[in-house]
Amino acid sequence: MLKPVRVGLLGLGTVGGGVANVLARNAEEIQRRAGRGITLVQAADRATEFPGVTIAGVKITADAFEVVNNPDIDIVVELFGGYEPARQLVLQAIANGKHVVTANKALIAKHGNEIFAAARAQGVVVAFEAAVAGGIPVIKAIREGLAANRINWLAGIINGTGNFILTEMRDKGRDFADVLREAQALGYAEADPTFDVEGIDAAHKLTILASIAFGIPLQFDKVYTEGISSITREDVAYAEQLGYRIKHLGVSRRTERGIEMRVHPTLIPERRLIANVDGVMNAVLVNGDAVGSTLYYGAGAGREPTASAVIADLVDVTRALTSDPGNRVPHLAFQADAMANIPILPMTEVETAYYLRMLAQDRPGVLADVTRILGDQQISIEAIIQKEPQPEATAVQVIMLTHRVHERQMNEAIRGIEALDGISGKVTRIRMETLR
Numbered sequence: 001m002l003k004p005v006r007v008g009l010l011g012l013g014t015v016g017g018g019v020a021n022v023l024a025r026n027a028e029e030i031q032r033r034a035g036r037g038i039t040l041v042q043a044a045d046r047a048t049e050f051p052g053v054t055i056a057g058v059k060i061t062a063d064a065f066e067v068v069n070n071p072d073i074d075i076v077v078e079l080f081g082g083y084e085p086a087r088q089l090v091l092q093a094i095a096n097g098k099h100v101v102t103a104n105k106a107l108i109a110k111h112g113n114e115i116f117a118a119a120r121a122q123g124v125v126v127a128f129e130a131a132v133a134g135g136i137p138v139i140k141a142i143r144e145g146l147a148a149n150r151i152n153w154l155a156g157i158i159n160g161t162g163n164f165i166l167t168e169m170r171d172k173g174r175d176f177a178d179v180l181r182e183a184q185a186l187g188y189a190e191a192d193p194t195f196d197v198e199g200i201d202a203a204h205k206l207t208i209l210a211s212i213a214f215g216i217p218l219q220f221d222k223v224y225t226e227g228i229s230s231i232t233r234e235d236v237a238y239a240e241q242l243g244y245r246i247k248h249l250g251v252s253r254r255t256e257r258g259i260e261m262r263v264h265p266t267l268i269p270e271r272r273l274i275a276n277v278d279g280v281m282n283a284v285l286v287n288g289d290a291v292g293s294t295l296y297y298g299a300g301a302g303r304e305p306t307a308s309a310v311i312a313d314l315v316d317v318t319r320a321l322t323s324d325p326g327n328r329v330p331h332l333a334f335q336a337d338a339m340a341n342i343p344i345l346p347m348t349e350v351e352t353a354y355y356l357r358m359l360a361q362d363r364p365g366v367l368a369d370v371t372r373i374l375g376d377q378q379i380s381i382e383a384i385i386q387k388e389p390q391p392e393a394t395a396v397q398v399i400m401l402t403h404r405v406h407e408r409q410m411n412e413a414i415r416g417i418e419a420l421d422g423i424s425g426k427v428t429r430i431r432m433e434t435l436r
């Protein structure tokens with residue numbers, strides 16, 4: 001029997017504690033799969049006490065560089081999160097010839113091209129299953145399970161905190177801030193929770209998914225990103241009356257003119273399975289030309305679900321230790337010299353259907369003006385609802401669903417509608433996807 005593989009952990013917090021516990025609890029099962037033991041030998045963390053974490057025999061240090069420079073360590077697991085010092089530590093580990101497992105989506109989305117190039121030069125693996133959708137093995141599914149396909153599109157609920165907030169607002173009428181506090185206490189939220197709420201975390205994950213689905217370099221800066229903080233309870237209720245749910249989706253689609261990469265609140269027909277993914281759960285729909293649509297569902301955040309993905313990577317890396325680097329699964333699914341240079345579509349060129357809500361003066365001709373502006377932009381209306389005016393009110397809420405149109409035309413139309421005397425304030429616009 002081969003000697004156990006020695007692992008060094010950067011970060012012994014929520015996920016790190018989970019990795020330590022699951023490695024200890026399932027040691028025998030993991031060894032039966034990996035062909036040798038996987039042993040945690042050192043961990044870097046500023047804390048000195050780790051209640052509820054199995055760390056007997058693990059050396060604790062406050063100096064993360066001690067771990068990446070430790071000659072006794074074969075695989076470094078990076079769980080610090082954030083761009084720096086994670087980038088420096090990972091590059092140093094690679095330079096030292098160590099394999100790396102990371103749950104750090106920000107790091108991979110922003111610096112992955114540089115990190116994978118360094119890893120290739122050193123012949124080491126950088127594995128990142130836990131970076132997207134927590135415990136769901138969606139990286140492996142796309143990179144290996146769907147390798148026969150030309151991927152057409154993917155769409156995912158890939159931020160647990162945001163989904164938890166939208167679900168609680170809809171089901172319990174709870175306050176935004178109150179739900180966010182709970183997500184933080186449960187260890188789901190990012191260190192800076194605006195990353196969850198404003199869609200940055202989802203954009204990191206979408207960058208990674210699009211890269212491995214289409215064989216394009218990681219291009220985080222090109223993702224259109226819109227958060228959920230402007231979604232009101234009214235919109236959630238109106239969407240429901242029309243047969244839709246509002247979800248914060250990451251969408252990436254191959255079109256003839258380029259690839260879409262966008263994160264924004266989205267109306268989805270309520271009968272779609274993904275529309276019923278609630279709470280902290282994540283789900284990713286992937287559509288390939290041969291397989292059709294496939295759906296991956298599970299816990300997108302949390303201690304042991306994320307540890308599950310980290311340890312699966314540890315098992316993969318352990319098996320790869322003795323393999324020829326040229327015959328391993330490429331980091332980004334496609335061979336590094338076969339990445340495609342396909343343009344990313346600007347948001348103005350993206351085509352979707354829309355939900356519009358506006359406050360209209362209750363007098364003749366206002367709706368005629370609105371529909372004329374939409375018609376001028378070739379926007380066809382699918383449904384229109386005018387809410388009963390409140391007693392004494394002079395304005396009414398009007399909700400419209402449109403057919404698909406380029407965002408550029410919709411921007412023009414909204415500008416025109418907001419300039420009408422009969423319309424008060426801003427027009428609320430939420431994109432719609434049928435996901436068929």
Ligand code: HSE
Nearest residue numbers: 159160161189190301
């Ligand atoms: N903050 C992230 C989420 C954690 O809520 O989904 C998992 O990446």
